[in-house]
Amino acid sequence: MGIDPKKLKRIPTPEQAPEERIHNFLEVNYGYDLESAQQEAFRCVKCPEEYAPCIKGCPVHIKIPLFIKQVEEGNIKEALRIIWMNNTLPAITGRVCPQEDQCEKDCVMGKIGDKINIGKLERFVADYARKTGIEEELLEEMIQSIEKKDQKVAIIGSGPAGLTAASELAKRGYQVTVFEALHEVGGVLVYGIPEFRLPNELVEHEVEKLKRLGVEFKLNYVVGRTVTIPELMEEYDAVFIASGAGTPRLLNIPGVNLGGVYTANEFLTRVNLMKAYKFPEYDTPVHVGKKVVIIGAGNTAMDAARTAKRLGADVYITYRRGEEDISAREEEVHHAREEGINFKLLLNPVEFIGDENGRVVKVKFEKMETLEERDSRGKRKIRGTGEYVELEADTVVIAIGKTAGKIIFQTTPGLEVDKRGTIVVDENLMTSIPGVFAGGDAIRGEATVILAMGDGRKAALAIHEYLQNKQ
Amino acid sequence: MYKILEKKGLTINQTMYKVEAPHVAAKVQPGQFVVIRAFENGERIPVTPVRWDREAGWVDLIVLTRGKTTKRMEVELQEGGHLLDIAGPLGNPAVHFSGKKVLSIGIMTGLVETLPIAKMWKEEGNTIISLHVTPEPLVILKEEFESFSDRHVVDAYPMTETWMQDMVTHAVESTKKLIEEEKPDMVFIVGPTGVQYAVFNVVKEYGIPMEVDLHPIMVDGTGMCGACRVTVGGEVKFACVDGPAFDAYKVDFEELIKRNGFYSKQEQYAMELYLKSIQGGAQ
Numbered sequence: 001m002g003i004d005p006k007k008l009k010r011i012p013t014p015e016q017a018p019e020e021r022i023h024n025f026l027e028v029n030y031g032y033d034l035e036s037a038q039q040e041a042f043r044c045v046k047c048p049e050e051y052a053p054c055i056k057g058c059p060v061h062i063k064i065p066l067f068i069k070q071v072e073e074g075n076i077k078e079a080l081r082i083i084w085m086n087n088t089l090p091a092i093t094g095r096v097c098p099q100e101d102q103c104e105k106d107c108v109m110g111k112i113g114d115k116i117n118i119g120k121l122e123r124f125v126a127d128y129a130r131k132t133g134i135e136e137e138l139l140e141e142m143i144q145s146i147e148k149k150d151q152k153v154a155i156i157g158s159g160p161a162g163l164t165a166a167s168e169l170a171k172r173g174y175q176v177t178v179f180e181a182l183h184e185v186g187g188v189l190v191y192g193i194p195e196f197r198l199p200n201e202l203v204e205h206e207v208e209k210l211k212r213l214g215v216e217f218k219l220n221y222v223v224g225r226t227v228t229i230p231e232l233m234e235e236y237d238a239v240f241i242a243s244g245a246g247t248p249r250l251l252n253i254p255g256v257n258l259g260g261v262y263t264a265n266e267f268l269t270r271v272n273l274m275k276a277y278k279f280p281e282y283d284t285p286v287h288v289g290k291k292v293v294i295i296g297a298g299n300t301a302m303d304a305a306r307t308a309k310r311l312g313a314d315v316y317i318t319y320r321r322g323e324e325d326i327s328a329r330e331e332e333v334h335h336a337r338e339e340g341i342n343f344k345l346l347l348n349p350v351e352f353i354g355d356e357n358g359r360v361v362k363v364k365f366e367k368m369e370t371l372e373e374r375d376s377r378g379k380r381k382i383r384g385t386g387e388y389v390e391l392e393a394d395t396v397v398i399a400i401g402k403t404a405g406k407i408i409f410q411t412t413p414g415l416e417v418d419k420r421g422t423i424v425v426d427e428n429l430m431t432s433i434p435g436v437f438a439g440g441d442a443i444r445g446e447a448t449v450i451l452a453m454g455d456g457r458k459a460a461l462a463i464h465e466y467l468q469n470k471q
Numbered sequence: 472m473y474k475i476l477e478k479k480g481l482t483i484n485q486t487m488y489k490v491e492a493p494h495v496a497a498k499v500q501p502g503q504f505v506v507i508r509a510f511e512n513g514e515r516i517p518v519t520p521v522r523w524d525r526e527a528g529w530v531d532l533i534v535l536t537r538g539k540t541t542k543r544m545e546v547e548l549q550e551g552g553h554l555l556d557i558a559g560p561l562g563n564p565a566v567h568f569s570g571k572k573v574l575s576i577g578i579m580t581g582l583v584e585t586l587p588i589a590k591m592w593k594e595e596g597n598t599i600i601s602l603h604v605t606p607e608p609l610v611i612l613k614e615e616f617e618s619f620s621d622r623h624v625v626d627a628y629p630m631t632e633t634w635m636q637d638m639v640t641h642a643v644e645s646t647k648k649l650i651e652e653e654k655p656d657m658v659f660i661v662g663p664t665g666v667q668y669a670v671f672n673v674v675k676e677y678g679i680p681m682e683v684d685l686h687p688i689m690v691d692g693t694g695m696c697g698a699c700r701v702t703v704g705g706e707v708k709f710a711c712v713d714g715p716a717f718d719a720y721k722v723d724f725e726e727l728i729k730r731n732g733f734y735s736k737q738e739q740y741a742m743e744l745y746l747k748s749i750q751g752g753a754q
């Protein structure tokens with residue numbers, strides 16, 4: 001098959017230069033414009049729907065070749081309509097999905113050249129539609145077609161799972177109220193993922209759209225304390241728990257409570273949600289210093305590292321495993337390296353060392369080595385070598401994952417959870433309490449945005465089914 | 472937005488805000504707190520509902536002017552204005568028991584946090600000996616405590632340059648005296664961690680059970696960030712979801728004192744800038 005050699009290479013997306021962007025919190029990648037998006041779309045061979053590996057790889061099965069075809073032809077409205085059938089937050093997933101493990105993983109173009117940049121095309125459709133008013137037209141159509149119902153659904157948490165469920169239920173006419181503990185909507189999308197990767201205004205925009213679909217938001221409501229699930233059940237016909245995996249995991253080693261030892265959640269919340277990078281104009285402080293040691297190598301670790309870099313520090317990402325087991329998105333690791341973040345692999349922290357004022361000054365690590373064997377998650381097993389090294393640190397950020405919060409569980413009699421505190425659900429995402437559903441990180445532990453959204457959608461459909469049968 | 476129905480200076484540096492917050496008023500119980508945000512570029516800070524009306528939907532907060540946020544509140548918030556956010560109630564309600572004699576100690580503004588708890592314990596059939604240790608100009612809630620407490624003692628001392636050290640001395644001496652005179656079954660204290668620690672070291676000698684309400688620095692107050700972690704009984708606890716009250720015998724006070732001082736330079740700097748800006752504005 002004589003393929004045009006020009007088709008083999010990805011059309012690049014412009015980015016802020018590393019030496020520039022480490023001094024600001026503006027978005028790193030600018031994305032495609034119409035012309036370059038059309039060029040990238042042209043590269044896609046438009047595999048048949050029943051075969052396309054990209055559709056299979058996407059957890060919510062967006063009809064990728066169909067929307068890409070519309071992009072190529074310049075019909076962005078149609079492209080957005082196709083994406084919206086499976087995913088209501090493409091501006092977000094286009095930016096944060098681990099595409100290399102999902103839609104782009106088995107792209108057939110990869111056999112002869114570069115894989116199609118599906119994520120950036122998806123993001124382009126969303127951004128272009130938002131800026132040109134196309135999205136507005138589609139939204140109006142959607143609002144017109146809603147047939148209001150009397151039944152009420154309560155959603156707990158406004159992360160991607162909660163927002164997706166809210167949108168799907170509102171479209172089906174239900175009266176939806178979202179209860180959020182914090183003062184802003186968006187969950188990890190606003191307090192965790194930094195602005196340079198996902199500008200907060202995009203999340204705000206999604207929230208405005210939901211409000212127009214009739215969704216009500218109640219902020220500062222900590223379900224379990226402000227109102228309990230049994231109380232919600234009296235007023236609402238169904239409840240969806242999308243409270244995430246809120247509690248940061250800590251290392252059980254000496255010195256973990258020294259000053260300057262942060263969890264990633266605290267560090268990122270101070271900077272992203274409370275805008276500590278603008279201290280003293282904003283009142284919330286954060287301490288960075290000259291040297292920052294990050295522990296972990298997932299998305300959270302990359303975000304913390306790149307945030308610390310932007311606050312002027314020399315940053316070390318330390319990880320107890322080797323290169324191949326780094327779990328962050330490829331693009332983030334690449335960006336982190338470009339920004340001059342140092343990677344120190346096969347180091348397992350054993351102690352945080354403090355000064356007389358209780359402030360961290362050093363981290364002690366054991367050097368590790370990898371074995372051939374793999375553990376249940378497919379990661380190479382590691383073993384200590386008995387050799388130790390120390391790294392200086394003014395600040396340490398622990399980014400080793402999160403577990404379920406306990407407020408909801410403690411205040412909801414009859415709600416079944418597993419050993420780790422994650423909520424147990426059936427195949428329709430219903431919990432042990434009839435009419436109470438759950439999804440996202442609350443049932444998975446820390447996972448991904450798109451899986452949370454997939455759950456939100458699935459739960460919405462299950463709730464719809466449940467409420468129709470209930471009548 | 473949550474309307475400020477009333478704002479009243481109670482003494483120098485202590486201000487009462489009556490805030491419309493039906494979601495909190497409906498549920499709050501003694502021992503719980505809220506996290507508020509007063510300004511768009513402001514911090515989230517924990518404070519304690521002191522009184523509330525479930526039907527009318529308001530709570531009273533009494534706030535000590537301490538650093539920038541609380542100073543700004545005192546200067547910039549007006550009756551009829553609003554708090555941007557008030558989240559809660561948060562933390563665990565105070566424990567219930569009866570038939571005990573409790574020495575309930577409030578150090579300075581810490582007294583306000585003991586008010587709903589001591590009242591509840593009294594109603595549940597306990598004897599309440601309440602102690603307020605404070606610089607003289609900051610005496611508050613005296614009549615209110617006298618109205619329900621079996622004995623309310625105010626140890627008010629002159630506000631000189633050494634008022635912070637004097638606070639420790641007075642707290643320790645008054646506690647000793649009241650333990651000798653009243654032989655309480657239990658001691659409860661709210662106040663600066665350093666004073667709590669000093670008082671604990673006295674109570675410990677008598678072997679009396681003691682509870683402390685801990686005040687670590689908080690951000691979310693919902694268990695999400697871990698800023699508020701304290702070591703209790705050798706384990707890491709999050710004060711906002713596991714507390715705020717803990718068994719004093721298990722608390723690592725020294726660690727908490729250090730953690731609480733972590734931002735002091737930045738806090739002072741922010742306060743100085745703010746004071747300059749309002750002085751400049753007044754000219």
Ligand SMILES: Cc1cc2nc3c(=O)[nH]c(=O)nc-3n(C[C@H](O)[C@H](O)[C@H](O)COP(=O)(O)OP(=O)(O)OC[C@H]3O[C@@H](n4cnc5c(N)ncnc54)[C@H](O)[C@@H]3O)c2cc1C
Nearest residue numbers: 157159160161181187188223244299440441447448449452
């Ligand atoms: C720093 C960071 C970077 C990440 N990067 C990526 C990435 O690049 N790509 C990716 O796919 N995934 C990423 N993830 C993971 C992803 O963000 C999560 O899997 C996803 O946000 C989970 O969505 P959720 O809706 O289940 O929960 P969350 O986003 O956690 O939202 C839960 C919401 O519920 C609220 N809540 C909790 N308890 C209560 C309560 N009792 N009452 C009321 N509200 C409550 C919380 O305040 C929060 O707003 C990242 C995570 C972090 C922390």
Ligand SMILES: Cc1cc2nc3c(=O)[nH]c(=O)nc-3n(C[C@H](O)[C@H](O)[C@H](O)COP(=O)(O)OP(=O)(O)OC[C@H]3O[C@@H](n4cnc5c(N)ncnc54)[C@H](O)[C@@H]3O)c2cc1C
Nearest residue numbers: 516517518519534535538539540541686687688689731738
């Ligand atoms: C559970 C709890 C209940 C409280 N209830 C009351 C109350 O009813 N009335 C009252 O006047 N005060 C109360 N406080 C203390 C109050 O939160 C602090 O005085 C306030 O945050 C100081 O902010 P600032 O900006 O004015 O001072 P800053 O200059 O920022 O700080 C001064 C000191 O206050 C403490 N502090 C600062 N920020 C925080 C924070 N985010 N969380 C906790 N402590 C902080 C630190 O020890 C710090 O050194 C309570 C604290 C806790 C934890």
Ligand code: SF4
Nearest residue numbers: 058093097102103119
């Ligand atoms: S939602 Fe994620 S996985 Fe699916 S097509 Fe979009 S970027 Fe790819």
Ligand code: SF4
Nearest residue numbers: 044045047054107108
């Ligand atoms: S697998 Fe690749 S080439 Fe085939 S349709 Fe999907 S994106 Fe296009």
Ligand code: FES
Nearest residue numbers: 692694696697711
């Ligand atoms: S204040 Fe964040 S966990 Fe307690």
